[in-house]
Amino acid sequence: MSTRTGRASAATLTAIAAALLMIVSLAPASQAAGSGFSHLNPGGAPNLTEKVPVNVVFLGYQPAQVDRDTYLAGLPSGYEPVVRSRLGYDQVEKLGLTYTYDYRVRYADKRYENRFFAELGRLATPAPLTVYQELYNEQRDAVTTITDNHHIDAASVERWLALNPPAGVDTRRNTIFFINWFGRSDFKFHVYTKTNEPDPDTGYNFGTERDSRKVSAWGGTTADDEENGYGVTRRVWFHDLSAGPESWTENWNVDEPDLDGNGVEDYRMPPTWEYTADGYRSPDALAGDLSLITRYVALNLLFTTSPLYPAELPTSRPPKSINIDSNVYEGWDGVDASATYLDKELLQQELAELRWRNVLDHDDQDLPFEGEARRCYLATMVDDESCYPELGYEPFANFYLQSTFELDRVLDDQGRVDYEMPVFSYAVPAGTPVPALGFAEDNYTDGTQSYVYAFVSPEIVSSGYGLTTTLIHEVGHHLGMSHPHDGYDSESGVDYGPADEFFFAWYGDQVNSMMSYIDLNWDFSQFDRDNSDRFLTAAYNEAANRLAGEVLDSRHAGRARGELRAADRLLGAAQRSLSRHDYRQALIQAEQAYDRVTEAARRAGVPTDSAAEAMATRAAQARSVVEDLGGPHEFIDTLGPDGPRSQP
Known part of the structure; x- marks a missing residue:
């Protein structure tokens, strides 16, 4: 039975992370040093602490x-x-x-x-x-x-x-x-x-x-x-x-x-x-x-x-609205997989519990499992060949490349929402190999999230799975959530999965989390919610800092001082809420701080990309990088038939 997969292999990342211990992570120098703020750090990194x-x-x-x-x-x-x-x-x-x-x-x-x-x-x-x-x-x-x-x-x-x-x-x-x-x-x-x-x-x-x-x-x-x-x-x-x-x-x-x-x-x-x-x-x-x-x-x-991935999604500014753009390649004869094996209401309901500050919606379309979609799928799973050999990348990159070339076809909410998330599901006939239940792809360039994939077939259904829970899990990855059986040890700088000296990390799956492989619940845990709220608090703080730096470097920065001071106070309030372990309130206050900086940018005449502009250029930008892909691209815990989920 196939299972969900994550990102780069545990052994590879462990070695890489250990080698990176000597690298110092430097926040960008503020272009407005000495600006007199207590919590807003124009042009710099957040500095949020919690005991x-x-x-x-x-x-x-x-x-x-x-x-x-x-x-x-x-x-x-x-x-x-x-x-x-x-x-x-x-x-x-x-x-x-x-x-x-x-x-x-x-x-x-x-x-x-x-x-x-x-x-x-x-x-x-x-x-x-x-x-x-x-x-x-x-x-x-x-x-x-x-x-x-x-x-x-x-x-x-x-x-x-x-x-x-x-x-x-x-x-x-x-x-x-x-x-x-x-x-x-x-x-x-x-x-x-x-x-x-x-x-x-x-x-x-x-x-x-x-x-x-x-x-x-x-x-x-x-x-x-x-x-x-x-x-x-x-x-x-x-x-x-x-x-x-x-x-x-x-x-x-x-x-x-x-x-x-x-x-x-x-x-x-x-x-x-x-x-x-x-x-x-x-x-x-x-x-x-x-x-x-x-x-x-x-x-x-x-x-x-x-x-696992950045909590800030790949948009020009933190999104207020997110659309889950679901596309199902229907290749299972006689079965409408999107109608039979995808509970759209449950998918949206569970994800809204994690991204509760966003306006979240969902739309879907069925696509024929033919042409480039079928050719590239079979090239990957049957022939182990690149669908685009001229680009010089491994066969598994076929999913990413073919989806990138399909973006104009599937992204249909440009301008209506701040972020449109491309989700591709494959319903394939009996006997057709699948790579996993699903996976959340990066962009093959710098580890930024790109697309979400899920798979269903007669064999997968006979094992107990449809598409809904796989997509909740994989979109959870896309939104930044890691598995509870693999992660990062900050003190040693080691990224690890449940193998060898860390085999016992499988205990982490025994938790009420959709990010687990245990298949006993379909919700995000309290721990998931806490961590997501912390991550997003930091993301809004970082976005506020970045935009504030641009404001202070502008010709009309003086017009925006009042808004920046208000943002500074709100970030201070967010820090106090974090110190009280009130993560939801901290997120609200950090978001409000960013909104005040956005207003400051408007007053100072600093342009900020609109959602429509950002979405309109996304497909073209994605296509422009596929000829220059780089970096390692492996999976964490790719589990075969001997993995824990496959056991009776």
Whole structure:
């Protein structure tokens, strides 16, 4: 089964990012230095800071098992997000955001533990052993035998923890609960489940049908989630090594450290009972392992991430209105894929929750799967040949090039909206190979997002997928969101995916996020929303700075001073909102600051491109660069039939 793909390969980007550690990311020098503003930095970069609280609650772990100092020693002091797609083009582009972490670690007392584990026992429903628990039992090195199993609803546990935390723990702030039920007299072997969101196009329920979707961690549910919303905003992620073992991180396998045979251990955390003298891991490693999960999963991939693509879209100014321009190449005989496998209302609804400050709409058209579209598709997927050999690029570039030459045909809202997003879906006949469920393309030049692709076929539908959830996911990438299983470690400068020493990063997928591969929900998580709002706050700040520099360099800058001072005050308010972790208000204020600078530009006579002008030149600009493409162009975690999503 094909799966969603991302951007440049983890190994390649890791090496590139490490080499880039010596590169200093310099903000452009202000052309109006000494202009007297406190927060507006004309011509320069944003300087937004946040002290991020991180609550860590050990629930069923004692200090003798998880030493506090050992655990904290592995954690970073802070984080600076970068645009990950730029790393493959030898660019380190920082967002102008700086986080410092405020760790608050505690061990739950016996009374709280008793309450919580009694709740787990109440929620536990007897169930057959999963395929992966049975595989664990067959291992020659397994230290115990799993005799029975229970299903526990993951969302119910998240809700209980979020609304019933230990005294002094504020779950409105990022909170990790590390759970260990094993060793108590009331322990039950168990896995967590989520079964109330089947695929909207096919009705296939991954949560009930596949043991690979039985998990050991969960969190990130929003207040207004249609199925499991709290009604109030909480930021909780729990992780339970006494659950499972499970498929997603392959921690059922305690016989083979190197899963892919490349000579490097695929590092994963075994079940709690394997942390013993004769087990898979030494008990002394437990504190360090939980620290690894905190740093490389919870912090880097969930709480404070880096965007895959720039949060500012490729427009001359931040867009107020966005059109999802959906085009389906209809090549599946007898099936209208756009009508059968694309829920346009759900697509727009979910994306609007992420880009809530934009006026978002959607239009679609069916295109025949013939001519250049079919020729270039088959050249890529069947012949492995370039559709445009005169340009000298790899066959996979066919998708980008052919779409670029089609822009005039598909972009039909020029002048009506600020940004028109080209989306191309292919519905192909049975037996036709597909490259993935979908992918979000860059521009082959500097890592800027370009087009979105999705694929559907009889085989894909039989695997449970239509087009809707793939497009929500891929448009999420286009808008800047990364997977929760790959990301950037700011302290080391390493971009990584779930392989080798970071194999355990697959834990990040066990979250209520559309950007996951877990297929248990179709929403963006609270963490996604927080990070998107932060990214956009920085993007509006940067746009305001850039335009303010042009205003101050103009002949009539004096006419605009009042508006620039108002923008300065609004950016100060945005910084204060960010410091209070009110990300939505920070975004509103940064957007208002940009609007004041736009008015300043009008008063000073500084031209700003209209949406119509920007859209009218877009296709011509795209075509002008296809003969000069450059830079690496590979994929993060291109998963084949052995990937976690393909497992039963």
